[in-house]
Amino acid sequence: MSRIAIASITALLIVGQARAAEPITLRDMGSFHVGGRLVEISGKPVKEVVFAPGGVPAKVDPNGTYQVEQMYVQYFLPANEKGAYPLLMWHGGGLTGVTYETTPDGREGWLNYFLRKGWAVYNSDAVERGRAGWAQYPDVFKSEPVFLTTANPFERFRIGDGPNSYDPDPAKRKVLPGNQFPVEGYENFVKQNVPRWTTTDDATIAAYIAEIDRVGPSVILFHSQAGSFGFKVAQARPDKVKALIAIEPAGIGDPARADVLKNIPTLIIYGDYIERDSRWPKIRANGIAFADAIKAAGGSVDIVDLPQAGIKGNSHLVMMDKNNLEVAALIQKWLEGKGLTK
Amino acid sequence: MSRIAIASITALLIVGQARAAEPITLRDMGSFHVGGRLVEISGKPVKEVVFAPGGVPAKVDPNGTYQVEQMYVQYFLPANEKGAYPLLMWHGGGLTGVTYETTPDGREGWLNYFLRKGWAVYNSDAVERGRAGWAQYPDVFKSEPVFLTTANPFERFRIGDGPNSYDPDPAKRKVLPGNQFPVEGYENFVKQNVPRWTTTDDATIAAYIAEIDRVGPSVILFHSQAGSFGFKVAQARPDKVKALIAIEPAGIGDPARADVLKNIPTLIIYGDYIERDSRWPKIRANGIAFADAIKAAGGSVDIVDLPQAGIKGNSHLVMMDKNNLEVAALIQKWLEGKGLTK
Structure with a gap:
């Protein structure tokens, strides 16, 4: 190994330690329910x-x-705020705000990353997830809850190589080649999963609208199932949404009203292995078509397919992957480029 | 109003502002699931x-x-740690770790208070509550979940004056005289409630034991339903529990093994209006009898009936009451007196 390479690695290690050692200074933290x-x-x-x-x-x-x-919101306000607006984080289906906290293998997640970058972060549990609580069914919710087996997310979230890639024995699991998901923490990820319904979208959107009405003008970062929530809430409150960051959105907004989003800078990020998945080519195509509709109306949408940006191996759970902070840095740079930092 | 009174009020206001303005500096924050x-x-x-x-x-x-x-744990580690051990906070029935966060009327809760005092705080959601997720019933849990009406906690948690004290119209609610619960935030408190089972105690205790095995020697502060969890987990891990702080415990440990707790300093706190309630005289008597059994074995248990200590008007939700920081200060002083601070 060359001296330069060794020096670079040493520098990286020092930077890594320095980041871990830097304190997080908050002017306040707390929580509320809304909606x-x-x-x-x-x-x-x-x-x-x-x-x-x-x-x-x-x-x-x-x-x-x-x-x-109702829904649950936990907020962390940095002493030295550098985001022009609060940053709302919305998780995907069957999950909670834990999505953005410590990764399943114990590294820092996006909550801490963006907080350290000076964003006031509002991390939440959507209606019927986590600390939001849930309601009687079929009295209130009109369907039964869905529970996932330990195998299901492994095979569906592009960690394993499709159906039958999961095995109870970690050594026998067929992981997608080069996958960045921290498979050694998969058991911990499974513990983050919560039951979810498939008939609560209207209630969820209503609560998210109540959140943004309470917090005020914000940037929204949303994942997977929250794809439709992020875009639809922005269509309902276009003046209050200052940017949209969609991480592998599994749903979209109302295509007939795509023009409503034309003044909101939007970033859509997709991970790796899309083309070899049975469902994601179609899901991504839906997202691209919606982005095209926004652009046709004069809007600005940046689409980043991570592998094409040289960031390879990302599963559906980009914020938990081993290179999660590399993707976070890409988002931070995009936000800075849009003039959304102080 | 006298000049001295005005000066005192001014001083109080300044102290209040100073506290709110002091930043919280963390060396780390994060979360994990366990058990x-x-x-x-x-x-x-x-x-x-x-x-x-x-x-x-x-x-x-x-x-x-x-x-x-499994259960969920969120931790906040102060940069300037002054607690001799981590402080674990365990919520009561039908609630989550939100219990210790911002009060229903928007004031600082005990999480922030003890963090500001330098405690490493581990705030959690017990098995089947909040971010812990929940499991199929009757396949896994052997009973149906319990949901509470908006009226139920008002009448059962010694906020209102017993049965029929609740009314949908806040102006018509019969609040116990002098009650410290922030009734203007009652609607927010109701939003914090989550469904709960009554057949999951063994699983809950197993997960709490897993938590303390992971975190290591700790002080445990626990509320209401967690009365039995706190005492029973301490009986299972007496060497790892350095102090017990029971806030209105609704259950107790195993009386036959009370002697196991003799080396653990214990504080039990009860609020106001116990004697006029239909259930709390008996619940408190159970707690006192258990404390007596610990003391008979040579243990140290301090029982504080808040009204007798001059702190009046507390509901069952002491950590949310308007004088919550006064009670927190009493606990902090007790911890200091037991040599549990650095």
């Missing part, structure tokens, strides 16, 4: 419930008024 | 699910292996 509505449930029998072992039974009348369909 | 187990589900039909509107249908086979009964 939702009240519903009435009637005609059911009163139950007697012992809430704690050895506790005293309490009567619980299931009839009455319930709060449903 | 849980794998279960097999079999004999069910394959479903086709469209995960995002306009998306491409994916097959979901409900048969297979599921990860269940």
